[in-house]
Amino acid sequence: MTQYAYDNNSPALCRVFAPFFKVGAAINTRNMIDSSTKDFMSLDKQFNIFTLENESKPEEIHPEEGRWYFDKFDKFVSFGKKYDKALRGHTLIWHSQCPDWFFTDDKGDTAASTFLIKRVHDHVSTAVSRYNGKITTWDVVNEVLHDGGGMRKSKWYDISGEDYIKEAFRSARECDPAARLIINDYNLESSRPKAETMYEFVKKMILENVPIDGIGLQMHLSLDTDMKLLRDNVLMLSELRKYKPELKLEVTELDMTLYPYTWEPDDGEISVTKEISDKFTAKYVDLFQFYLELSKEGLLDTVVFWGLNDGLSWLNGFPKRHRNEPLLIGRDYVLKPAFDAVCELI
Ligand code: XIL
Numbered sequence: 244m245t246q247y248a249y250d251n252n253s254p255a256l257c258r259v260f261a262p263f264f265k266v267g268a269a270i271n272t273r274n275m276i277d278s279s280t281k282d283f284m285s286l287d288k289q290f291n292i293f294t295l296e297n298e299s300k301p302e303e304i305h306p307e308e309g310r311w312y313f314d315k316f317d318k319f320v321s322f323g324k325k326y327d328k329a330l331r332g333h334t335l336i337w338h339s340q341c342p343d344w345f346f347t348d349d350k351g352d353t354a355a356s357t358f359l360i361k362r363v364h365d366h367v368s369t370a371v372s373r374y375n376g377k378i379t380t381w382d383v384v385n386e387v388l389h390d391g392g393g394m395r396k397s398k399w400y401d402i403s404g405e406d407y408i409k410e411a412f413r414s415a416r417e418c419d420p421a422a423r424l425i426i427n428d429y430n431l432e433s434s435r436p437k438a439e440t441m442y443e444f445v446k447k448m449i450l451e452n453v454p455i456d457g458i459g460l461q462m463h464l465s466l467d468t469d470m471k472l473l474r475d476n477v478l479m480l481s482e483l484r485k486y487k488p489e490l491k492l493e494v495t496e497l498d499m500t501l502y503p504y505t506w507e508p509d510d511g512e513i514s515v516t517k518e519i520s521d522k523f524t525a526k527y528v529d530l531f532q533f534y535l536e537l538s539k540e541g542l543l544d545t546v547v548f549w550g551l552n553d554g555l556s557w558l559n560g561f562p563k564r565h566r567n568e569p570l571l572i573g574r575d576y577v578l579k580p581a582f583d584a585v586c587e588l589i
Contacts, residue, residue, distance in 0.1 A: 245577055245578075246577075246578045247281075247285075247575070247576045247577060247578065248281075248285035248288065248289050248552070248572045248576040248577075248578060249281050249284035249285040249288055249576055253288075253578060254578075254582075254583075254586045255288050255289050256289050256290065256571070256582075256585075256586070257289060257290050257291040257292075259586045259589050260546070260589065261291075263534070263535055263538040263539075263544075264534065264538050264543055264544045264545055264546050265291050265292040265329055265544060265545050265546070266289070266290055266291065266292070266546050266547075266548075267290045267291065267292030267293050267294065267329070267331070267545065267546070267547035267548065268286060268289070268290045268293060268294075268547060268548045268549075268550065268551050269293070269294045269295070269296040269333075269496065269547065269548070269549045269550055269551075270286055270293050270294070270295065270296060270551060271295065271296050271297065271298060272295070272298055272315045272318045272319060274286060274551065275318065275319070275322045281575075281576055282551060285551060285552070285572070285576050286551055287326060289572070290328070291328055291329060292328060292329040292330070292331065292379070292545060292547060293319070293322075293323065293328055293329075293330055293331065293547075294330075294331040294333045294495070294496075294547055295315070295316065295319050295333060296549075296550070296557070297340070298315040298316060298319070299315070299316045299319070299332060299333055299334075299370075300333070300334060300337065300340040300341070301334075301335075301336070301337060301340065301341040301342065301345070301366070302340045302341055302342050303315070303316075303340075304316060304370065305342070305366055305369075305370075306342050307342070307344060308344050308362075311369065313373065316370075316374075320374055320377050320378070323377065324377070329379040329380075329545075330377065330378050330379055331378070331379065331380045331381070331382065331495070331545075331547065332370070332371075332374065332378040332380070332381040332382065332422075333382045333385070333427075333495075334381075334382035334383075334384070334385040334427065335366065335367050335370060335371070335381060335382070335383050335384065335411055335415065336363065336366075336367070336383065336384045336385065336387075336399065336407065336408070336411045337384070337385040337386060338386065338387075338395065338397035338398065338399060339386070345359065345362055345366075345398075346359065346398045346399075346402060353402065354402060355402075356402055356403040356404075356406065359399070359402045359403050359407060360403055360406055360407065360410050363403075363407050363410045363411050363414065364410055364414045367383070367410075367411050367414040367415050367418070368414045368417070368418045371414070371415045371418035371419050371422065372418040372419070374419070375418060375419045375422075376419065376421065378419070378422055379422065379423060380422065380423040380424075380425055380457075380493065380545070381415055381419075381422055381423070381424055381425065382425050382426075382427040382459055382495065383411050383412050383415050383424050383425060383426065383455075384407075384408050384411055384412075384426055384427070385427045385428070386427070386428050386429065387399075387400070387408055387426065387428070388428050388437055388440050388441060388444070389437070389440070390430060390434065390437060391434070391436055391437070392434070392436030392437055392439065392440045393440055394440070394444075405444075408426075408448075408453075409448070409451070409453050412424055412448070412453050412454050412455055413453065413454060415454075416454035423456045423457060423491065424454060424455055424456045424457075425455075425456065425457045425458065425459040425493060425495075426441075426444075426445065426448075426455060426457075426458055426459065427458075427459030427461060427495055428441065428458075428459065428460075428461060429461040429462075429463055429496070430461075430463075431458070431460050431461075431476055431477075431480065432460060432462060432464070432468065432472065432473035432476050432477060433468060433469065433472060433473070433476075434476075435472070435475075435476065438476040438479060438480060439479075441458060441480060442479060442480060442482070442483060445458060445480075445483055445490075446483060446486055449483070449486040449487045449490075450486065455487075456489070456490065456491060457490055457491035457492060457493060458480055458483075458490075458491075458492055458493075459492075459493050459494075459495040460477065460480075460492060460493070460494050460495065461495050461496035461497075461549075462494050462495070462496060462497045462498075463496060463497075463498055463500070463549070464497070464498065464499040464500070464526075464530075465499060465500045465502070465503065465504060466499065466500070466501060466503065466519065466522055466523060466526065467503050467504055468499070468526070470526070470529055470530070470533075473530075473533075474533060477492065477533075477537070480492065481537070481540070481542050484542075490542075491542065491543070491544065491545075492537065492542050492543050493543070493544070493545040493546075493547070494534065494543065494545065494546040494547060495545075495547050496547065496548075496549040497546060497547065497548045497549060498548060498549045498550065498556060498558060498569035498570055499523060499526060499527065499569045499570075500558050500567055500569050501513050501515060501519060501523065501567055501568055501569065502565070502567065508563045508565075511565075512565045512566050513565075513566075515568060520580065520581075523568075523581055524579075524580050524581040524584050527571065527581045527584065527585050528581075528584050528585060528588065531585045531588055532588060534546055535588065548570055548571070550569075550570055551570075551572065552570060552572040552573060552574060552575075552576055553567070553568040553569065553570050553572065553573045553574050554573075554574035554575070556569050556570055571585060
């Protein structure tokens with residue numbers, strides 16, 4: 244019998260995994276408007292922590308200096324309070340979806356480092372103070388590492404080196420001492436050099452007393468993801484507990500593309516064979532088994548999917564427009580075999 248995510252009698256991910264970790268999804272404010280829709284009933288039933296997919300990014304909340312647009316973020320925060328959901332703030336500082344005015348001074352020249360740092364302070368303090376006590380975790384900085392290792396050479400970095408990162412964490416802590424402060428990035432599970440850079444950078448931040456509470460593992464995975472490397476890299480990052488025993492890991496943007504890395508746009512759309520679907524299920528089971536192990540070590544308490552269902556996933560449009568099915572919940576909110584298999588781990 245087909246089961247749907249919103250059915251009264253279907254299992255709910257956030258209830259099944261409640262003893263181990265919160266389970267969440269990235270959503271948009273349009274999903275929160277009407278509590279009688281399938282979107283709303285599914286998100287309310289399945290998840291207990293949420294991230295705004297786009298509407299709290301710098302270009303959305305602060306498109307021009309001194310002009311703030313908090314309407315959608317406010318809506319998200321009231322939704323969280325009303326329905327008793329934990330909320331992630333995504334993201335304060337990022338190189339993408341960030342307006343250029345940050346990097347230009349009053350004369351139209353490239354901003355000096357001190358000028359940029361003042362703006363970081365202003366941006367972070369305004370947002371974090373507004374939601375003091377209401378956001379569980381902030382992705383303070385997003386994707387500040389380079390894919391092949393080392394720091395990302397963004398405009399932030401070109402102007403201020405690593406100072407923008409430290410300032411962002413310090414300002415966030417000052418404005419909400421209770422919020423968990425995270426450095427978030429992708430490919431940490433699949434690139435050893437990138438994971439090593441993360442290790443060294445977070446170690447340095449801890450030793451310099453920069454207030455950082457954890458690492459966000461985006462985990463945009465693929466059927467090709469090497470699970471041994473994934474485990475090794477995550478376990479290496481967990482060794483940072485030597486320097487900060489209460490350090491946490493969060494899985495922040497989980498999905499698993501069906502397209503191999505070698506797939507070319509001209510190859511068209513993939514057809515989901517039984518072999519692909521079985522591999523997908525087996526990989527999700529392996530992954531959740533690992534999450535349970537991490538949770539038992541006190542390392543992981545949050546797993547967030549990047550999207551509510553396959554039809555709403557950004558991967559249908561990235562890197563090319565092609566149908567994708569990267570989540571446990573299918574189009575029309577059908578619960579996939581991988582959903583059941585993961586729940587059966589408990
Ligand atoms: C993506 C959104 O899902 C898309 O809708 C948007 O067009 C681009 O950004 N890493 C992140 C997320 O940290 O913010 C990105 O979200 C996906 C990759």
